[in-house]
Amino acid sequence: MVFSSNLFLFSFLPIVLSFYFLIPERHRNAYLFGVGVVFYFWGSGPVTGIFLLCIVVNYSSGRWITRATPAASKLILAGVVVLDLSFLVYYKYFNFVAQLTSDLLRFLGIHWTSGSHVALPIGISFFTFQALSYPIEIYRRVDKPLNRLVDFGAYLAMFPHLIAGPIVRCSDISKEIRQRTVTVDQFFSGTVRFTLGLAKKVVIANQIGSPVDKIFKLSPEELTTPLAWLGIVCYAFQIYYDFSGYSDMAIGMGRMLGFEFPENFDQPYRSHSVTEFWRRWHMTLSKWFRDFLYIPLGGNRLGPGRTYFNLAIVFFLCGLWHGASWTFVFWGIFHGTLLIAERMLRVQFGFQLRGWWGNAATVLLVFMGWVLFRADSLHAAGSYFLALFRFQSHVSDFETFPFRYYLQNSVAFVLILGAFFAWLPCERLEIQHWLKKPAGVVLQGAVSLFLLFYSAAVLAESGFNPFIYFRF
């Protein structure tokens, strides 16, 4: 069940929210835990058992770490990290490794297939990283363990961030887990944020996604250079608004329930370098890798060579985290290479792009990286890159679908809107004070209710599937 579905919006959410405020406060964590498990089971079925096991193991490890000697707690931590990562590796990468093995053996003339296919539990990448942060932070004395399994379950299974982030650490919300009240201001802020996120996903991302799917399905002979650029520009906005919209919905729902989740996006396309891009894009993931991998590896404290190596490892794994496919791995390597190159240029040559040039170069590089992210295979990505720079071997003379077929009026409008808000310097607008006044509240309320209504209309229409021929 995704947030941008009719069932979630008009059944799950109103029922869950209504009962949340009807039950006594002391039972709300248990309620959130139960609702989260139901939410997870809805999409995953029996694999929910793995998720519950993850909750029990990580909660228990937190308590053991606190009570054990330093040496034993180190062992416990190592054990739970290995266990959590084993689940992730098995469920997410078994099929990929099996295919890789099969390809290698075929190259050697041996025919072998694994014969089994492991189903991927929804959101395993997210909840594993969230779960892992708990025992690690307890070991580091960043936070104290939660007293009850139900409280930890409420944290990990909280449906707003369960399957697609933000990657919320227990320490981010442990205070609210233990004690919280939901104020009118907070709930109102949550509704505005939620509807904004819904509109970003449904109105902007889904609309822009329509030409992307068509363009990326074109054969190399049909993929002209203008279409290739249109496809990648649209995809860049689709992925941004889709992901940031989902994060906004999660943050909004978190507020409605009394929690302040960390921000996940900060207008990443305004960045002047790829380094800055990763401080603005999927911020909770980059912080997770920084705190739990990059810094433990030594960060930038052990000299430039080791720094570059650490960056390479982090971004290789970051690519792999995004998906069990070579395209994601190469996307991670691509970004890692760019970061290393930027660092080299800055540290050793004192060179750094700034201003408009820096932004333009960053956007160009990031957009090109999205080709790898979106393509079905490395071969398809290669063909796409050739098309971007007019190096295709052959383009068909006859155009079955003209350029305007892909760039319809509504797509063009939404693209312009998306670009406007992606670059709008919100921090300079100084409207925070005005938004607190009655006129500001009325505007926020009106806009959010309009966006909710319009998003609902878009969702409804996407399910309208009349048949031409009578088929019953």
Next chain:
Amino acid sequence: MVKKLKVFTITVFFMVLWAPLLQNAVRLAKSKPLTENRNLEVLPRHWPDLFKPDNPFCRRLERFFDDRYGFRGELIRVKNQLDYSLFHESRRIVIGKDGWLFYKSIVEDEEIQVERASPSAYLTMFERMLQLRRYLHARGITLVVMPIPLKNSIYPEYLPSNTAHRQTPNGFERFRQFLSDHPEIVTIDAEVELLKLKQSMPVFHKTDFHWNDVVGAHLAKRLVDTLGQLSGLGTLWSSPIEMEWRPLRGGGQNGSLGLIWPLPEVGMFLRGAEVVSDPASRQAWQDTNEWIYVSSEPGNPRLIPTTVMYGDSFEISFYRAGYRSHFSKLQKHWNWNFDKEFGNWPAQTKFLVIQHVETVLNLFLDDSRWPEEVKKEPLSKGEALRSNPVGGSTV
């Protein structure tokens, strides 16, 4: 004041979220359903599916909710109206010039699939047509083919520039050329008739997929007279074909547009249509595309002998023009059931009519859909294909 405004917003927010469920439960307001020509998803009942991987039970439940939640129709109409009014667009309909509508699935998908079939697929299809003719001929049945062009082929001038283009000659034209080169297959070329009629009248509805009933009557007359001549009965059609103008309600493409305010159209209709001749003789099987008609005067020598037709909704205009009364027995199957219902014919069938719109070529181009008995039919050495499906030159 600020707090009151926030509480008001929150209240409205909750009301909006609860409204569809309440509408389902207590019918808050009147709601007009949409026509989708499909069965809506039913409530799943197979509970064990709850415990299967990826939970198919819940996915079906979600689709059930998607089809039936409250105010769905109203929301769809609002979105479609905004798309049409602000952007002149629709997700399902190509909005042409001067209010002409075309299905996207036809213009941008199914017709393009016809174009993308390989030259060898075309050659195979042509051979299968010849084999079909021989197969039927050996059983005393005459094959009659009536290919029908679609609205965008007859009215390309109303298509917008941002839709799909087809090469010339397109696949349908190549098929018609093949039929023209093989007079042993009796062909009623509807495109020739339609282009002739277009000079003096509209031949398709603007907001519906189909031709109008006046044109349908003309083609019905052609069909009946052709079969009459082949039966040695001469021309049989005697009913006048008179037209009248009235508002077209419920045009299929208008319905798919799904607007709050449907596009108005005054369409041309057949005067005196909708009167079924010999109603007592009609036996329906399943629906408008699968039935059998038996005349109450089966021995009447002025009736066309037993005929099987593979057709579609364009045939309904023949029915409204009263063509069935010219047959002693007429059995209709949906042309997409050509392979499933092949051979399921009455005894002493004399004619097999394939009435099809151009996109049904996707069926004939799929060699797996041809019956095995047709594929086994040998072609004589002299029965070489006389037209090159790719280049158009004759062999």
